[in-house]
Amino acid sequence: MSKQQNHRSLAAIMFADMVGYTKLMQQDEAQAKLLRDRQRDIVDKCIAFHNGRVMQYYGDGTLSMFASAIKAVEAAREIQEKLQEDPKVPLRIGIHIGDVVYDDEGVFGDAVNIAARVQSLSVAGGVMISGKVFEEIKNHPGIIVKAFGEHELKNVFNLVSIFALANDGLEVPDHNYIKKITGTHQNSVAVLPFASFSSDLENEYFSDGITEEIINALVKLDGLQVPSRTSVFAYKNTNKDIREIGKELNVSTILEGSVRKFGDKIRVTAQLINTDDGFHVWSENFNGEMKDIFKVQDEIALKIAEKLEGNFEFDAGEKLYEASTESIVAYNHYLQGLFYWNKRTPESVGKAIICFEKALKKCGTYTNAYSALANCYSFLGTIGHLQGNEAFPEAEKLALKSLELNSQRGESYISLGYVDLFYNWNFNRAEANFRKAITLEPNNEEARIGLALYYRIIGNLDKMFHHTKIAKKIAPVSLPVLLHHGYSHWLLKRPEKALSFFNKILELDPLFRSAMEGKAMVYISNKDYENGLKYIKQYINLVGPKFKGATQLGYLAAAQGDRKTALEKIELIKQRERKNPELNLSLDYAVIYAALQEKEKVFMYLNKAVDEKMGAVLLIKTLYPFRGLHSDPRYTQILQRIGFIE
8 A cells, every 4th residue: 555645734624415315325316316416516616616625525425625714614605505406405514624634545633523523413405613613704794603502522522612604595403403413421332341151261352352343333323422442341340330330431321241152152141221220221142153243243233223223313224243354263363362462561462463363364354453463563663572673564564454455444544653653753644644543433542542642752742631631531441541641641740640540540450560660750750769669669570570670670779879779780681681682672771871871871772772663762752761861962863863853
C-alpha cells in the first residue's frame, strides 16, 4: 500500500446524504439511482461554486470540505433550494468546523465525526450546524437559525450545541425529534467478560474472545452506546453489584454470560440485566459446534439488539457480526493471542506473537491477526526488548499488509501509526493514521492513546491531556488509559492527581507494574526518595531476576549522591546486556549517567539509542532524568537527529 501525503487544516466539514435511499433501492432501483445522480450533480456544482471540495463519495452521500464556514452554509442553502425542484431529492445536511487531516483517501479527525453526528439530527430538506459554525455565521445578514441547545452525541466526548438553518424553504425539525434521537444513556449496554466454565483453564481466552466479538458487533449499531473492551474487562472476576457497575460505566443495561466448551461443542449462556433495579430483561442459551461460533456470536448480538430496538434509533434486522476469517483454528489462535497481548508485559507479548503467527499460518488473509502482530513487534521495539532495526521493519510490513487486506478497520491504522511514530519518526504521518483510526472508530481508546503519545513526543502536553481525558471517557476503568492519563497530570505538574490515578490502577490490579513505576517517578521527582524506593522495590519483586530493576535503583542511588551503588547497578546492566544481546539498554545507561551528571556518557548512549532506532528515545522531551540536559547544544543535536528540529 502506498503512503499518502498528509495535510492539516482548519476546515468546515459538510456531510450530505439521502433519507430513505436504501429502502427506495429495494422498492424502485431505477428511481433511486436517478435521484442519487441528480443529487450528486447539484452537490458537485454548488460546492465547486462556493469554493468547496468534495473529498469523498459514499453510496448516496458526500463529504465535502470548505475553508470558510460561511461558504459551507451558503452552499448547503443553495443545494437544498435546487433539490426542492422536481424530482425532489430528500437530502439532509450537517456542518461542523474544526481541525482535520486530509490526503488522497479522504478527511479524518474529530471534526469529521462531529459533522456526521450533526447531520444525523437533520431531516429531509434541512441543514443542521454545530455551535462552532454558528459562531462563525451569527453576524452574517440573511441567515436565520433556530437553536436546539446542547446535546450529547454518540462517540463525541463533549456536549455539542445544535442549530438548524431556518430560512424559507428549509425544513426544521422540532425539539422532540432532536431529543428522541440524542436520548440519554438509556440506549446503552455494557458486555461484561463472559465466564469460562470449560474444564481446560486455557479456554479462558476463548470466553474473553467471545466477549470482545459481541462488543465489536454491538458497536456497529448507530444510536447504541457500548463501553469498550478495556472498560469492561476491568470487571473480570468481580463480585460487584450489577447496579454499581452500571453506575460506574453509565449504562442502562448489562449483558453477562458464560461459555462452556467441551470438545467441538459449545454452549453460550447470556442474560441482559437492567442496571436500575437488577432485574433480568432477557436470558437465553445458545448451543452449537465450534464450526458455528461465528453464527452464535451474531445470534447473541441480534437478540440483544432486538430487545433494545424498541427504544432506540437503529435497525437490528441485519447481520451484525462479520468474521474476519473462515478458519476456526485460526480464530482460536487469534483469541489466545489477544489473551496474552492484553496483559502487556514483555513475557506475555512474546507468547502472543507465537499465537498470532499460528493464526496467520492457518489463514493468510486474517487482517486482525496482521495488525495485532504488528502491535506486538512495535511494543517490544519501543521498550527495547527487541532491537528497533529488527522489530519495526517487521511491524511495518505486517501493518501495511493489514491495511492492504482491509482499509476500513481502525486497528490497521493504529498499528501503522505506531510504526510511523516510533520507527519512521514521521510524526505528521503518524498523527494522520491515528486520526484515520478515530474517524473509522471514534470509540477506540487505543487510537486516542496513540494520538496522546504523539502529542507527548512533540511536546504539546495540553493536547496530550485532552486525548487521554477523552480516552478515559471512552474507557473509564481501562488500566492503560488510566496510566497515560496519570502521566498527563504528572507532566502538567499535578503530582497529587497523577498519584490518584496510579492508586486507582493498583486498586483495580495490585500487580500492575507500570503504575508502581509511575508512583515511584512522582515521588522521586518530588525528592521523596523513601517512597520512591518503596515502589521501585515493589516493581522489582514482580519482575524477578536480579538484573532487572538495576536501572531504577541505579538512578535513585545517583540522585541521592550514592555514586558507588549507582556504578554497581551499571555493572548489572552490562551483565544483563551480555546475557540478552537482543535487548536495547541504551536508555538504561543514559538514565543513570544523567543522574551522575556524566554528560559525555549520557549523550553517547542517547546517540546510540537514536542510531539503533529505539522507540522510547522519542520521549526525551518529557523523560524526567533528562530535564537537566535541555540547555546543552548536544541535546539540540539529538532533537535534530530525531527530526524535531528541521
